[in-house]
Amino acid sequence: MELVRKIMLAVAATERPLDSVMVRIANYTPDQISEHIRLLNEARLLEGSLTVGGDRRLRWNELRLTWWGHDFIECARNEMIWRLANEALSPDPSAASLEVWRQTLLAATFRVLGHSVNRS
Numbered sequence: 001m002e003l004v005r006k007i008m009l010a011v012a013a014t015e016r017p018l019d020s021v022m023v024r025i026a027n028y029t030p031d032q033i034s035e036h037i038r039l040l041n042e043a044r045l046l047e048g049s050l051t052v053g054g055d056r057r058l059r060w061n062e063l064r065l066t067w068w069g070h071d072f073i074e075c076a077r078n079e080m081i082w083r084l085a086n087e088a089l090s091p092d093p094s095a096a097s098l099e100v101w102r103q104t105l106l107a108a109t110f111r112v113l114g115h116s117v118n119r120s
Contacts, residue, residue: 008040044069
């Protein structure tokens with residue numbers, strides 16, 4: 001899920017669509033990144049077109065966030081919310097599905113917002 005979050009943050013950080021070769025994340029291979037982009041596409045968090053490059057590697061073109069992707073990353077970008085979701089899904093957050101993560105991030109967001117609203 002850390003790689004999912006980092007990919008989503010990279011795509012959200014730019015106003016123009018990205019190609020998967022432009023998404024470089026330390027400690028992850030281009031194949032790992034491409035596979036996670038495929039999963040994010042299947043989960044309808046990212047959209048893009050898939051091609052095969054000259055090196056025979058899969059390449060995602062015109063990557064952009066979907067409506068659901070924007071919702072997901074708006075919750076996931078906040079470190080406190082991300083930490084709360086990880087803690088709620090312990091001991092193995094990586095075993096949870098994207099849908100479970102989405103629901104957990106929303107619940108954590110409401111917890112954080114509820115605390116900030118109550119303090120006002």
